Amino acid sequence: xxxxxxxxxxxxxxxxxxxxxxxxxxxxxxxxxxxxxxxxxxxxxxxxxxxxxxxxxxxxxxxxxxxxxxxxxxxxxxxxxxxxxxxxxxxxxxxxxxxxxxxxxxxxxxxxxxxxxxxxxxxxxxxxxxxxxxxxxxxxxxxxxxxxxxxxxxxxxxxxxxxxxxx
Ligand code: NI
Numbered sequence: 001x002x003x004x005x006x007x008x009x010x011x012x013x014x015x016x017x018x019x020x021x022x023x024x025x026x027x028x029x030x031x032x033x034x035x036x037x038x039x040x041x042x043x044x045x046x047x048x049x050x051x052x053x054x055x056x057x058x059x060x061x062x063x064x065x066x067x068x069x070x071x072x073x074x075x076x077x078x079x080x081x082x083x084x085x086x087x088x089x090x091x092x093x094x095x096x097x098x099x100x101x102x103x104x105x106x107x108x109x110x111x112x113x114x115x116x117x118x119x120x121x122x123x124x125x126x127x128x129x130x131x132x133x134x135x136x137x138x139x140x141x142x143x144x145x146x147x148x149x150x151x152x153x154x155x156x157x158x159x160x161x162x163x164x165x166x167x
Contacts (some may be wrong), residue, residue, distance in 0.1 A: 004038045004052040009095045009143045010157060018050050018057045018139040021074050024117035028058070032072055032115060035060045040067060044093040046131045048138030051094050059135040063127055076112035076136055079121065081105035088130045090144045097163055098156050102147045104133050 007013050021028060031054060039047040039060055049058040059073040086106035091099045108129050111121045124132050134144055145156045 001037050002034045003041050004034050006038065006042065006047075006051050006093050007053055009092070009145065009160065011094075013053055014050060014094055014138070014143050015141040016050060016055055017141045018048075018055045020057050021113075024074070024113075024115065028074070029115060031056070031058060032060060036062075036070055039093070042093050046135045047093060048135045050138045050141070057139045059132075059139070061131055061135065063131065072115055073110070073112040073132070073135070074114065074117070076110050076132065076139070078108050078133070078136060079111050080109040082107040086130075088127075090130065090134060092134070092144055094138075094143060095145055095156070095160070098145065098159060100145060100148055100152065100156070102130075102134075102144055104130060104147075108133060110136070 031049065035047050035049065035052060035058065038052060039062070045063055046059065046061040049056045057075045059076055061071040062069055082105045084106045085103050087101045087103045089099050090102045106129060107125050109121060109123050110132055111119060113119050137144065145153055148156070
């Protein structure tokens with residue numbers, strides 16, 4: 001097990017597009033284990049492989065109160081999104097200390113594979129819908145703040161610079 005380094009926005013490596021996973025092997029299981037450990041250690045609810053500088057379509061997530069319901073999504077994709085939109089405050093382990101409202105489809109249906117490669121579909125509403133869209137965005141090189149206006153994005157970058165200079 002290992003705690004991985006989480007890239008921080010605006011690191012250009014967060015803008016790269018992840019490739020599909022083709023081998024459901026020990027290496028993938030190790031990656032998922034390390035990503036889960038990293039997410040739990042950082043007290044996050046979701047982590048995409050791109051955030052730890054691995055360009056593969058792998059997401060881990062745990063929305064439970066007790067942090068005992070790990071979800072693993074390999075090669076996730078959105079099959080359907082509702083026309084109805086909802087605004088929700090989002091944060092991200094790659095954008096520490098920043099929480100902003102983002103508008104997204106209120107419901108989505110996704111398809112993905114599990115650690116063994118078995119395909120499944122999942123209907124998502126509420127926080128789950130927000131999180132899966134946020135994480136799939138990461139796999140396509142998009143950080144949530146990039147959904148904000150350019151003015152807000154500039155403010156976020158300035159805030160992060162200030163935070164980092166204090167570290
Ligand atoms: Ni994120």
